[in-house]
Amino acid sequence: MSSTLIDSLFVFMLAAFIGFEVIRHVSPLLHTPLMSLTNALDAIAVVGAIVLVGERKSEYATILGVIAIVAATSNVVGGFFITDRMLRMFKTSRPVKK
Amino acid sequence: MTEFVGSQYLIEAIYLIASALFILSLKWMSSPATARHGILAGEIGMVLAIAGTLLHHGIVDWKWIIVALVLGSGIGIPLGMVQMTAVPQRTALSHAFGALCVTLVGTAEFYLQTPHVPRFTMSVLSMEVILGGLTFTGSLMAAGKLQEILPQRPITYKGQNFVNFLLFAVAVGSAVYLVLHPGATQLFPLIVGVSLIFGVLLVIPIGGADMPTVISLLNSYAGLSAAAMGFVLQNKLLIIAGALDGSSGLILSIIMSKAMNRSFTNVLFGAFGQVQASAAGGQEAKPVRNATPEEAAAILAAANKVVVVPGYGMAVAQAQHKVRELYDMLTKKGVEVRFAIHPVAGRMPGHMNVLLAEADIPYDRLIEMDEINGDFPQTDVALIIGANDVTNPAARTDQSSPIFGMPILDVDKAHTVMVIKRSMNPGFAGIDNPLYYLENTLMLFGDAKQFVGGIVRELGGGH
Numbered sequence: 001m002s003s004t005l006i007d008s009l010f011v012f013m014l015a016a017f018i019g020f021e022v023i024r025h026v027s028p029l030l031h032t033p034l035m036s037l038t039n040a041l042d043a044i045a046v047v048g049a050i051v052l053v054g055e056r057k058s059e060y061a062t063i064l065g066v067i068a069i070v071a072a073t074s075n076v077v078g079g080f081f082i083t084d085r086m087l088r089m090f091k092t093s094r095p096v097k098k
Numbered sequence: 099m100t101e102f103v104g105s106q107y108l109i110e111a112i113y114l115i116a117s118a119l120f121i122l123s124l125k126w127m128s129s130p131a132t133a134r135h136g137i138l139a140g141e142i143g144m145v146l147a148i149a150g151t152l153l154h155h156g157i158v159d160w161k162w163i164i165v166a167l168v169l170g171s172g173i174g175i176p177l178g179m180v181q182m183t184a185v186p187q188r189t190a191l192s193h194a195f196g197a198l199c200v201t202l203v204g205t206a207e208f209y210l211q212t213p214h215v216p217r218f219t220m221s222v223l224s225m226e227v228i229l230g231g232l233t234f235t236g237s238l239m240a241a242g243k244l245q246e247i248l249p250q251r252p253i254t255y256k257g258q259n260f261v262n263f264l265l266f267a268v269a270v271g272s273a274v275y276l277v278l279h280p281g282a283t284q285l286f287p288l289i290v291g292v293s294l295i296f297g298v299l300l301v302i303p304i305g306g307a308d309m310p311t312v313i314s315l316l317n318s319y320a321g322l323s324a325a326a327m328g329f330v331l332q333n334k335l336l337i338i339a340g341a342l343d344g345s346s347g348l349i350l351s352i353i354m355s356k357a358m359n360r361s362f363t364n365v366l367f368g369a370f371g372q373v374q375a376s377a378a379g380g381q382e383a384k385p386v387r388n389a390t391p392e393e394a395a396a397i398l399a400a401a402n403k404v405v406v407v408p409g410y411g412m413a414v415a416q417a418q419h420k421v422r423e424l425y426d427m428l429t430k431k432g433v434e435v436r437f438a439i440h441p442v443a444g445r446m447p448g449h450m451n452v453l454l455a456e457a458d459i460p461y462d463r464l465i466e467m468d469e470i471n472g473d474f475p476q477t478d479v480a481l482i483i484g485a486n487d488v489t490n491p492a493a494r495t496d497q498s499s500p501i502f503g504m505p506i507l508d509v510d511k512a513h514t515v516m517v518i519k520r521s522m523n524p525g526f527a528g529i530d531n532p533l534y535y536l537e538n539t540l541m542l543f544g545d546a547k548q549f550v551g552g553i554v555r556e557l558g559g560g561h
Contacts, residue, residue, distance in 0.1 A: 011338060015338040016344065018121055019124070019344070020349065022125050023124060023346045028353075030129075031350060032446060033452070034127050034448070035189055035448075036188075037124070038321070038346045039189065041123065042196050042343040044336060045200050046170075047151040050148070050163050051154050051157065052203055052207070065166075065203065067202055068199040069163065069167060070170040071198045073167050074170045075192045077171045078173070086185075089452070089458075091458065091461065092460050093460030
């Protein structure tokens with residue numbers, strides 16, 4: 001038990017450092033799409049809700065889990081969708097029309 | 099933990115791949131050229147992770163999972179199609195949804211396991227629901243303010259910080275007690291309830307101009323609560339995704355608070371919204387010079403270098419497409435047009451960039467503050483559209499100004515400054531802007547969209 005806990009803490013620490021290093025290099029130009037993307041990725045919490053609903057351990061847990069899946073899935077779908085829409089709009093300057 | 103069943107190894111392997119894809123996804127976001135690969139990587143990782151989870155041996159009932167996934171997708175599609183001007187409130191809303199998911203799962207886990215919750219699990223579970231709860235209601239409040247359902251003005255009262263601190267202390271105190279005395283299950287609803295109230299109270303004193311910082315901070319909290327959920331469920335993919343999101347939000351909050359000259363601790367303790375208490379002194383009517391669209395067009399046409407400074411007012415007036423026409427028109431005439439982007443312009447990090455990109459303005463014309471500030475002395479015209487505090491020279495010179503020390507765009511150093519503004523009312527923060535009374539400043543009074551449209555007409559009709 002305690003060794004898995006320590007493992008998890010190591011994972012968290014390393015992921016946080018990777019996050020810092022990677023995101024520090026994101027251009028301010030893309031801060032809005034960055035936020036909607038991390039939002040979509042964060043909705044991976046849906047996997048916890050899926051297991052909760054699927055295991056059907058209690059009525060309450062299922063109800064809470066279903067709401068949780070709906071909320072997270074809407075973030076996944078909406079988040080990726082809008083990030084893609086935003087990024088498609090970013091164009092570099094073509095040679096100016098005569 | 100129970101022994102690994104065969105499928106469990108497969109799921110862990112899939113999660114490992116998904117984690118790598120998530121990290122790549124963020125890495126590719128560093129440049130507009132590769133950013134769309136980033137989305138693809140994220141999407142593949144997400145689909146893999148969800149598909150893998152469905153293999154979980156404990157799952158006995160798929161019906162409700164499918165129903166919920168379909169329903170969520172149905173809600174997600176319209177949320178992905180909102181207008182670009184509505185992106186800040188959409189983002190706040192999705193922080194709320196993410197936090198809702200985490201809070202609900204945490205609550206369910208507690209009632210399934212109680213009173214046999216190991217101490218460590220109970221501490222992270224408390225963290226999960228406290229952060230999740232306050233992020234849920236806080237983000238809803240932020241979304242409501244951005245959508246203008248709720249008043250944008252900060253709501254403050256005496257002892258506000260004390261009340262907030264007290265609530266937070268109650269939530270944390272109850273959590274600690276519950277960790278030490280697992281039998282005291284009646285405390286759990288209190289922890290969740292107080293966190294929900296705390297979220298509301300934390301955001302009501304915040305006004306529109308502080309929104310970029312608040313949204314970033316809520317982003318970070320949402321990530322941390324998801325990471326805490328990962329600890330509770332011992333799911334490393336969740337820990338990684340939560341840590342990435344948490345650090346992303348944290349970095350953005352730090353950038354935003356620096357751009358507003360707030361110390362980061364000041365922001366962390368929710369003491370935003372204090373600026374509005376500024377004295378609206380200097381009421382005597384100072385003379386300003388104003389100009390018509392014709393005059394403005396003539397000056398712009400004669401310029402060599404023009405820098406446009408967009409702000410939230412441009413978004414409100416939906417003027418970005420007219421600005422694009424102006425950009426085209428001037429570029430055709432051989433005028434060099436660039437856009438100066440202050441980090442906190444708008445209502446969320448990067449807000450202006452997205453609006454201008456939507457209007458088809460090439461992103462290499464959008465210049466960050468530090469890069470463009472040195473160019474203002476060689477700039478013929480600085481055209482300010484709906485921005486106020488980020489151009490206020492008092493931030494450089496006036497020690498008594500509430501925004502003293504905040505980095506600003508040095509527009510006053512341009513040969514001519516033109517400010518499109520509805521009226522002389524001070525901006526959001528209620529701070530008078532000495533820029534408007536300078537000799538080289540021309541005030542262009544009117545609606546941003548109409549005024550820019552007027553300039554475009556003049557430029558087109560002239561020759």
